Amino acid sequence: MEEILQIFKKLKLQYLLLSHMLLFTTSTALKTAPTLRCGNLQLQTPFLAQNSTNFSPLNLMTRCKSQKLYFRTSLGLFPISSIDYTSKTLIVSHTSCSSSEHFVSPALLSAGFPSPPLPNSLLLFNCSHKTHPTAASFIHNCTRFHMCGEAASEVQLPFSCLVVKDIEKLDPGFHPKDLSCSGYRRVYRRSLSEEDYEGVDLGTRISFDIPDHVPDMCNECKKPNGNCGVGLKCICHAKDCSKRQGPFSCHITRH
Numbered sequence: 001m002e003e004i005l006q007i008f009k010k011l012k013l014q015y016l017l018l019s020h021m022l023l024f025t026t027s028t029a030l031k032t033a034p035t036l037r038c039g040n041l042q043l044q045t046p047f048l049a050q051n052s053t054n055f056s057p058l059n060l061m062t063r064c065k066s067q068k069l070y071f072r073t074s075l076g077l078f079p080i081s082s083i084d085y086t087s088k089t090l091i092v093s094h095t096s097c098s099s100s101e102h103f104v105s106p107a108l109l110s111a112g113f114p115s116p117p118l119p120n121s122l123l124l125f126n127c128s129h130k131t132h133p134t135a136a137s138f139i140h141n142c143t144r145f146h147m148c149g150e151a152a153s154e155v156q157l158p159f160s161c162l163v164v165k166d167i168e169k170l171d172p173g174f175h176p177k178d179l180s181c182s183g184y185r186r187v188y189r190r191s192l193s194e195e196d197y198e199g200v201d202l203g204t205r206i207s208f209d210i211p212d213h214v215p216d217m218c219n220e221c222k223k224p225n226g227n228c229g230v231g232l233k234c235i236c237h238a239k240d241c242s243k244r245q246g247p248f249s250c251h252i253t254r255h
Helices: 002-032 106-110 230-236
Strands: 062-065 068-072 077-084 089-092 120-127 139-141 159-164 181-189 200-202 204-207
Touching: 062 077, 068 230, 106 120, 106 204, 106 230, 181 204
Parallel strands: none
Antiparallel strands: 062 068, 068 077, 077 089, 089 204, 120 159, 120 181, 139 159, 181 200
16 A cells, blocks of 8 residues: 555656646747747748847838738738748739729839849730830730720720730839720739740739848938838838838728
């Protein structure tokens, strides 16, 4: 009987020690582990600042609001649909056809960041003109896409769909109204083989592949006519960063 009591005491002691170890491990993890998700998107470095020594300007690139992840800009918040940590790119979504009245150029969103693996493109709909003084060689017909909007199909315009394959080649001041286009979509190709633009996805691909040796990514924002887009401007000048949703947010499909 005495031997049984001794065994019981040893087991009880081991149980208490194990319980304390588990409690300590759990409490430590809760204190140090950051929030790793925003909605259905996983957040990793550089979008997490665990402490001041790991801080990066890119920590200011995104914002999680009501479990939705947004790309922060001086124009407002733009929804992010995906993040690829291997290629170091994120996709600013564009889930519908937008009116030219609310045009936001893909180049304006990505200016100042490294060029993405494949260029961002622009689809223009229901245009009365095709030629543009600074973009004649960059704009082409795209016959495989429907018109933008049901009402537009009732009007037979000369150029139902035009494509700008590489938006970075356009003049920064380009606007769909220059060609009298009624609507647009921001798109990017999935691969170089998608020449016919059937295999495209809606949105703008933005690279956050910033080399470690870059001394100051905000240098462009310090120049009078530097390549500082609305996203980089928001990082480099926090006071210019808007907390409202972007100008096309009314077109975003809610789930």
